[in-house]
Amino acid sequence: MLAAGEGDLLSFEELVLRYQTEAWRVAYRFTGDGAEAEDLAQDAFLRILNAAPRYRPTASFRTYFYRVLSRLCLDHRRKKRPILGEPLGTVADDTYPPPERASLEERDRCIQAALVNLPADYRLAVVLRYFEGLSGAEMAAVMGRSVKAVERLLARAKSALEPQLRRFLDG
Amino acid sequence: MRCEAVKGQLTAYAADELPAEAHRAVKAHLAECPACRAEMARVDVSAGVLAGVQTPPVPLGFASRVLAAAEERQRTGLSFEQTPRRWWRLNSAPMRAAAAVAAFAIGAWGATELSTAQQTDAGRDDSQAAADAVVGEWFEAAPGESFASRYLAAINPGNEGEE
Numbered sequence: 001m002l003a004a005g006e007g008d009l010l011s012f013e014e015l016v017l018r019y020q021t022e023a024w025r026v027a028y029r030f031t032g033d034g035a036e037a038e039d040l041a042q043d044a045f046l047r048i049l050n051a052a053p054r055y056r057p058t059a060s061f062r063t064y065f066y067r068v069l070s071r072l073c074l075d076h077r078r079k080k081r082p083i084l085g086e087p088l089g090t091v092a093d094d095t096y097p098p099p100e101r102a103s104l105e106e107r108d109r110c111i112q113a114a115l116v117n118l119p120a121d122y123r124l125a126v127v128l129r130y131f132e133g134l135s136g137a138e139m140a141a142v143m144g145r146s147v148k149a150v151e152r153l154l155a156r157a158k159s160a161l162e163p164q165l166r167r168f169l170d171g
Numbered sequence: 172m173r174c175e176a177v178k179g180q181l182t183a184y185a186a187d188e189l190p191a192e193a194h195r196a197v198k199a200h201l202a203e204c205p206a207c208r209a210e211m212a213r214v215d216v217s218a219g220v221l222a223g224v225q226t227p228p229v230p231l232g233f234a235s236r237v238l239a240a241a242e243e244r245q246r247t248g249l250s251f252e253q254t255p256r257r258w259w260r261l262n263s264a265p266m267r268a269a270a271a272v273a274a275f276a277i278g279a280w281g282a283t284e285l286s287t288a289q290q291t292d293a294g295r296d297d298s299q300a301a302a303d304a305v306v307g308e309w310f311e312a313a314p315g316e317s318f319a320s321r322y323l324a325a326i327n328p329g330n331e332g333e334e
Contacts (some may be wrong), residue, residue: 016238029226038230137195161217
């Protein structure tokens with residue numbers, strides 16, 4: 001990151017390759033739209049590059065990265081209503097024959113729709129916890145809230161989401 | 172990681188009490204094991220259901236496009252800013268329509284000022300061209316069936332008789 005701040009694009013490329021999966025996953029789960037997700041993820045990397053000369057490693061880069069991405073997600077939501085565009089397609093388990101694969105894809109699509117219908121901060125909390133695996137302390141650092149506030153936010157998000165998820169319980 | 176080991180940690184996983192490495196191991200196992208996800212869902216519905224959701228892979232060439240954008244910025248020396256096309260795509264239909272109206276109003280005002288100074292047939296063509304240039308710079312990428320594109324079509328020089 002420090003090398004990227006000095007204009008070293010090879011270092012920047014390493015950062016992108018290292019974090020592109022996380023950037024894409026957060027952006028995709030937050031927006032529900034492939035094109036918007038790619039724009040958002042690219043914006044995050046370019047803003048990080050823009051700020052690189054001023055970057056000081058006072059926190060882990062991972063926390064900083066998620067913080068930039070989260071802010072962009074929330075700004076994106078403020079600028080426009082979420083559009084549930086055509087998802088790029090979900091990855092279904094190859095052990096299932098085609099008819100069940102179709103139902104897995106539909107299942108994932110419905111879950112994504114439920115996610116996108118949440119308020120932006122609820123949605124972000126769910127994505128950071130359940131898709132990125134961030135701990136409460138990490139989420140607090142990323143979202144700029146206390147750990148207690150993050151726990152309350154996550155509890156409210158789950159209350160809003162779970163009635164729609166129960167029909168997808170395995171088994 | 173074996174299912175027996177995972178099932179014993181599900182409550183701690185749901186309560187975010189596992190060390191980071193154990194948390195990642197349980198998360199990875201849940202992504203692949205429907206039986207453990209079902210157990211997880213008894214403790215935490217969201218964790219159980221969302222653990223089985225697969226995210227599409229990163230689009231092909233994504234890193235290359237990011238790097239190309241970074242190189243472009245480094246070459247031009249500009250800081251990050253939205254292009255008109257990106258602004259158009261990211262904003263809602265009412266915002267786009269309002270921007271189209273505002274841009275046309277500005278273009279028309281500029282055109283009026285120009286035509287007041289030199290009101291000739293050539294001047295009239297120039298002012299229409301000036302208005303079109305202002306609008307065109309921002310909305311040449313407007314989606315075909317959008318409100319703004321239909322509005323722009325309505326103010327096309329070919330429809331002057333309807334203004």
